[in-house]
Amino acid sequence: MLRLSLTARIALVVVLSLAAAWLGSVAVFYLSIVHQGRSLRPLPAQVAALVEVLEHTPPAERPQVLRAVTSYTLSARLEPGIDVGATLASQRVSRLTARAMKVYLSALGGRPSSVTASGFTFVRPVELELRVGLRTGDTLIVDVNRAPVTSVLGLPVGFVAGLLGTVIGLAALIATRRQTMPLAELAVAVDRFDPAETPVRRLTLRSSVPEIRALLAAFERLQGRLSQLLVGRMAMLGGISHDVRTFATRLRLRAELIPNPIERERAIEDIGDMIRLLDDALLASRAGAGELDEELVELDQLVSAEVAARRREGKAIELCATETPFECSVLGDRLALRRIVTNLIDNALKYGGSARLTLQAVDAAVALTVDDAGPGIPLQARELVMEPFVRLEDSRSRRTGGAGLGLAVVRALVEAHRGTVRIADAPGGGGRVIVHLPLFGS
Amino acid sequence: MSDPAAAVLIIEDDPAIRELVANVMRNEGYRVSVAEDAAGMDAALIRTRPDVVILDLMLPGEDGLSICRRLRAHGDCRILMLTAKSEETDRVVGLEMGADDYVVKPFGSRELLARVRALLRRGTRAPQAPDRRFAFDVFVIDLDARRLAAGDGAPVALTDVEFDLLACFVQRPRRVLTREQLFKWTRGRLPDPLDRTIDMIVSRLRRKLEAAHPGSGLIATVRNGGYLLTSHVGRTP
Numbered sequence: 001m002l003r004l005s006l007t008a009r010i011a012l013v014v015v016l017s018l019a020a021a022w023l024g025s026v027a028v029f030y031l032s033i034v035h036q037g038r039s040l041r042p043l044p045a046q047v048a049a050l051v052e053v054l055e056h057t058p059p060a061e062r063p064q065v066l067r068a069v070t071s072y073t074l075s076a077r078l079e080p081g082i083d084v085g086a087t088l089a090s091q092r093v094s095r096l097t098a099r100a101m102k103v104y105l106s107a108l109g110g111r112p113s114s115v116t117a118s119g120f121t122f123v124r125p126v127e128l129e130l131r132v133g134l135r136t137g138d139t140l141i142v143d144v145n146r147a148p149v150t151s152v153l154g155l156p157v158g159f160v161a162g163l164l165g166t167v168i169g170l171a172a173l174i175a176t177r178r179q180t181m182p183l184a185e186l187a188v189a190v191d192r193f194d195p196a197e198t199p200v201r202r203l204t205l206r207s208s209v210p211e212i213r214a215l216l217a218a219f220e221r222l223q224g225r226l227s228q229l230l231v232g233r234m235a236m237l238g239g240i241s242h243d244v245r246t247f248a249t250r251l252r253l254r255a256e257l258i259p260n261p262i263e264r265e266r267a268i269e270d271i272g273d274m275i276r277l278l279d280d281a282l283l284a285s286r287a288g289a290g291e292l293d294e295e296l297v298e299l300d301q302l303v304s305a306e307v308a309a310r311r312r313e314g315k316a317i318e319l320c321a322t323e324t325p326f327e328c329s330v331l332g333d334r335l336a337l338r339r340i341v342t343n344l345i346d347n348a349l350k351y352g353g354s355a356r357l358t359l360q361a362v363d364a365a366v367a368l369t370v371d372d373a374g375p376g377i378p379l380q381a382r383e384l385v386m387e388p389f390v391r392l393e394d395s396r397s398r399r400t401g402g403a404g405l406g407l408a409v410v411r412a413l414v415e416a417h418r419g420t421v422r423i424a425d426a427p428g429g430g431g432r433v434i435v436h437l438p439l440f441g442s
Numbered sequence: 443m444s445d446p447a448a449a450v451l452i453i454e455d456d457p458a459i460r461e462l463v464a465n466v467m468r469n470e471g472y473r474v475s476v477a478e479d480a481a482g483m484d485a486a487l488i489r490t491r492p493d494v495v496i497l498d499l500m501l502p503g504e505d506g507l508s509i510c511r512r513l514r515a516h517g518d519c520r521i522l523m524l525t526a527k528s529e530e531t532d533r534v535v536g537l538e539m540g541a542d543d544y545v546v547k548p549f550g551s552r553e554l555l556a557r558v559r560a561l562l563r564r565g566t567r568a569p570q571a572p573d574r575r576f577a578f579d580v581f582v583i584d585l586d587a588r589r590l591a592a593g594d595g596a597p598v599a600l601t602d603v604e605f606d607l608l609a610c611f612v613q614r615p616r617r618v619l620t621r622e623q624l625f626k627w628t629r630g631r632l633p634d635p636l637d638r639t640i641d642m643i644v645s646r647l648r649r650k651l652e653a654a655h656p657g658s659g660l661i662a663t664v665r666n667g668g669y670l671l672t673s674h675v676g677r678t679p
Contacts (some may be wrong), residue, residue: 241526242500242526245526245547245548246456246459246526246547248547248548249456249459249547249548249549250456250458250459250462251548252548252549252550253459253462253463253466253548253550253551254462256550256551268550271548275548293617293618294617294618294664294667294670295616295617295618295670296616296617296670296672297616329672331618331664331670440662440672441662441672
């Protein structure tokens with residue numbers, strides 16, 4: 001299927017219609033010749049009458065008679081002596097002209113005569129030259145013209161009409177292009193539409209075409225509804241988060257009153273996990289709505305701070321020094337970036353027992369690699385574990401804690417930062433997660 | 443262990459948390475007073491001069507941020523902020539809010555007490571007008587005197603709009619600022635969609651900074667976003 005823009009399609013329609021109009025007018029032009037051909041030439045009987053009159057006129061008055069009959073369509077002169085020649089049968093003339101020639105010859109009744117056609121062009125029609133031998137011994141030469149139909153400019157009427165039509169057609173084409181322009185701009189606006197932004201009237205397009213106006217209005221309504229939906233959802237999530245946090249704070253303080261120290265520690269851990277899940281969900285939905293902050297964050301400092309905090313807690317974690325130090329600034333949301341790092345570290349510690357982190361510059365990106373010493377993640381499950389609420393342990397026991405949002409949140413946040421996340425095997429046999437984030441300024 | 447004379451004022455709108463925190467503080471031997479909002483705090487401040495104020499950031503009516511500024515303006519108490527939104531923690535203690543420390547909800551009593559003790563150990567600090575001189579790259583900017591000086595101390599001449607724009611960047615370093623935000627902060631209203639004023643001022647400002655320190659590239663353009671100041675900003679010594 002040929003893919004043509006709307007403008008191209010309309011242009012094609014205009015060009016084809018113009019061609020049809022041209023063909024039509026040319027056809028009409030030739031048909032009118034058929035109808036008017038006889039009347040535009042001097043009548044054969046007129047020529048015959050002239051011959052008769054000249055034969056009966058005294059030689060002295062003949063020039064007077066010749067002047068009397070001369071017009072745009074007919075000029076006549078006399079030459080002494082009979083010099084008629086013959087009508088050439090091989091003349092290349094149209095059927096119409098041949099018929100006219102025959103009519104003239106038959107009207108002259110018996111006198112020696114011939115007719116020659118000449119001077120055909122598109123603009124000037126055929127001229128006929130009649131030669132008639134008079135009984136007085138002279139030759140009458142009559143040039144028969146058809147009066148060409150021309151306008152004031154001297155061009156055929158159809159030509160001007162066609163030219164005008166073409167100019168009008170081109171103007172129409174430009175006008176059509178102007179009419180379809182808002183559609184192209186609308187497409188750009190729809191592409192750039194960001195539902196997270198406050199719904200301001202961004203569309204400054206104007207069109208008087210009812211269909212396009214309807215489309216623009218519909219798009220603006222859609223934009224409004226989407227924004228409302230998103231703003232409402234974010235407000236609801238924010239409200240829920242605030243209230244849950246308030247309850248969790250009460251619970252956290254009350255949990256300290258539990259007399260059994262083991263149960264107390266478990267309750268406090270549960271509250272921590274609950275809040276973590278809430279934060280993850282909130283952050284992921286903010287990332288999805290494009291509501292993350294943008295600032296320059298030194299990822300290396302952020303990573304080493306998190307590693308240092310875990311090490312103080314006595315966890316098996318190390319950060320490998322990079323061979324070549326590099327400017328490690330990432331443009332993004334500080335909290336989201338920290339969450340990416342902490343989720344990866346905590347996953348590695350929880351399921352792999354230890355964490356080994358590396359930061360490297362790869363082309364225009366920074367690669368954060370987190371290795372663990374666990375069983376790793378099977379090849380066929382690597383896509384699956386990055387879906388929300390999927391965990392690999394079959395038992396689905398809460399023994400190891402966590403709600404299964406960890407890697408899904410990491411992926412959502414990394415992708416919101418125009419990065420990628422990939423699961424691989426660590427060289428020592430454990431699991432490995434590699435996150436690529438674009439470096440600022442490259 | 444703790445200073446028995448120390449007074450703690452708790453400003454928190456949730457009654458349960460208010461009571462739980464008050465109990466924790468009382469059990470440690472502090473003198474405790476409570477308030478549920480800004481009006482309650484004003485009433486309490488007439489009766490008592492707290493050494494530490496435990497202040498909830500999200501309060502109905504006048505919010506914690508505004509209260510924090512008010513306390514800071516006249517008084518030498520220490521402020522411990524309770525924040526619900528963890529995304530705000532970076533800013534709570536930063537240049538913008540002026541709290542001394544913060545605790546993210548939900549918190550445990552041990553963590554809370556540790557912070558309060560640490561604040562009390564720091565002692566009272568003399569109230570001082572916040573310094574508004576900042577250093578970035580090779581430049582020093584004084585927001586009050588409206589002066590910008592290059593590394594050699596030579597002043598850099600800026601027009602009013604250029605200075606206002608640079609002040610926006612310096613107060614929010616390394617953060618992407620949109621054209622709309624910059625226009626709103628410098629002009630007090632939102633720009634027309636096709637207004638290029640900010641772009642023009644930024645390019646003039648860039649030229650002047652670049653002339654004073656070639657190759658610094660301080661103001662970066664962010665695709666689809668706006669502008670950001672790439673250098674770190676610190677207090678001047």
